[in-house]
Amino acid sequence: MDQELARKAAQLNANSFVVDAHFDLPWDVANQRERGHKDVLAGQYLDRFREGGFNLIVAAIFIENFFLPEMGLRRALDQISYLAEEVEALSGSVRLCRRLEDIRQLETNGQFGLLLSLEGADPLQNDLQLLRIFYDLGVRALGLTWSRRNYAADGCAFSTAAEDRGNGLTAFGRSLVAKAEELGMLIDVSHVNEAGFWDVIEIARKPIVASHSNCRALADTPRNLKDTQIEALAERNGVMGINAISAFVGDGSQQRGVDDLLDHVDHVVKIAGIRHVGIGFDFCSGFKNYLTLDHALATYDVLPGHHHLKDFTAGLIERGYSEDDTRLILGGNFLRVYDEILR
Numbered sequence: 232m233d234q235e236l237a238r239k240a241a242q243l244n245a246n247s248f249v250v251d252a253h254f255d256l257p258w259d260v261a262n263q264r265e266r267g268h269k270d271v272l273a274g275q276y277l278d279r280f281r282e283g284g285f286n287l288i289v290a291a292i293f294i295e296n297f298f299l300p301e302m303g304l305r306r307a308l309d310q311i312s313y314l315a316e317e318v319e320a321l322s323g324s325v326r327l328c329r330r331l332e333d334i335r336q337l338e339t340n341g342q343f344g345l346l347l348s349l350e351g352a353d354p355l356q357n358d359l360q361l362l363r364i365f366y367d368l369g370v371r372a373l374g375l376t377w378s379r380r381n382y383a384a385d386g387c388a389f390s391t392a393a394e395d396r397g398n399g400l401t402a403f404g405r406s407l408v409a410k411a412e413e414l415g416m417l418i419d420v421s422h423v424n425e426a427g428f429w430d431v432i433e434i435a436r437k438p439i440v441a442s443h444s445n446c447r448a449l450a451d452t453p454r455n456l457k458d459t460q461i462e463a464l465a466e467r468n469g470v471m472g473i474n475a476i477s478a479f480v481g482d483g484s485q486q487r488g489v490d491d492l493l494d495h496v497d498h499v500v501k502i503a504g505i506r507h508v509g510i511g512f513d514f515c516s517g518f519k520n521y522l523t524l525d526h527a528l529a530t531y532d533v534l535p536g537h538h539h540l541k542d543f544t545a546g547l548i549e550r551g552y553s554e555d556d557t558r559l560i561l562g563g564n565f566l567r568v569y570d571e572i573l574r
C-alpha cells in the first residue's frame with residue numbers, strides 16, 4: 232500500500248469513533264480461561280483493538296450446539312463472568328458499557344469499550360423473565376437466533392435444506408422482541424432466517440441491526456441479506472455490519488480479499504445509502520485452536536484482524552468515500568442506532 236494512503240487511513244481510524252458490531256470475545260475468553268490462560272483480553276486483544284483504532288467492540292456470547300439446551304444458561308453466565316473479571320483486572324482502561332453515557336464518555340476518558348450481546352436467545356430457553364436478568368448483567372443486544380432453531384425462531388441454517396424449515400418468529404420470539412425494545416436492548420437479525428427477518432420488520436418499533444451480515448447479491452448464502460431485506464432494514468433506520476468471513480464475502484472456496492469486502496460496502500450504499508452500513512467483521516480465524524464446533528468452518532477472515540483496519544479504511548478512501556462518509560461506516564452509523572435504543 233502507498234505510504235501516504237496508509238498514513239491517511241491510520242489517522243482517520245485514530246480520530247474516528249470506530250465500532251466492530253460483532254466479535255465472539257466472551258466465548259473465546261471463557262474457552263481460554265478454562266484452559267488455564269490468564270489475561271486473555273489484556274494479553275491478546277487490547278493492543279490489537281487499539282492498533283486498529285477501535286473504540287467499541289460488541290462482545291457476543293455464543294453457545295455451541297452440544298451445550299444446548301441444559302448448559303446454555305450456565306455457559307452464557309460463565310462467559311459474562313470471565314469477561315467481567317478480565318475487564319476489572321484492567322482497572323478502568325476498558326469499560327463494559329451499560330448506558331449510552333458510558334459509550335459517549337469512552338473517548339474523553341481514554342477508555343476502550345465493550346458492549347455485551349447475546350448471539351441467540353438459546354440461554355433463555357422459553358423464559359421471558361430471564362431477558363431482564365441478562366439486561367441487568369449488561370447485555371444490550373439480542374440476536375434472536377444463531378444458525379439453528381430455538382424457542383424464539385428458526386435460524387438461517389448454513390445448509391437450508393437440513394434445518395431451516397422457513398418458519399418465522401414464534402409467539403415467544405415476538406414477546407422477546409417487544410420485551411427487548413421495552414428494556415432498551417438492540418434487536419439483531421443476523422442469524423435469523425428470511426421469514427423471521429420479515430416478522431421482526433413487521434413488529435419492531437425501533438431500528439434493528441444485522442450486526443454481521445453481507446449482501447446476498449454478491450455471496451449467495453442464507454447468512455446474507457437480499458436487496459429487499461437491506462432496503463427494509465434501512466427504512467427502519469437500521470444498520471448492517473459488513474462481515475469479513477470469506478464464506479460470507481464470496482464463495483468460501485476461493486481466495487477473497489479486502490476488495491471483495493469493500494464490494495459489499497459499495498453494494499449496501501448503492502441499495503440503501505451511506506447511513507446503513509458499518510463494521511461487524513466477526514473475526515474467527517484466531518479461534519481455531521479452541522473451536523469445538525461440530526465442524527470447524529472451512530473459511531478464513533479476509534482481513535488479518537482488528538489491527539489491520541487501515542487496509543479496509545484505505546480501500547474506502549481509494550474508492551472515493553469522503554472523510555465524513557468513511558466515519559459513518561467506521562462507527563457513526565452504529566452509534567446513531569445506539570443513541571436511539573440504549574438508555
Ligand SMILES: [Zn+2]
Nearest residue numbers: 350422443513
Ligand atoms: Zn455469528
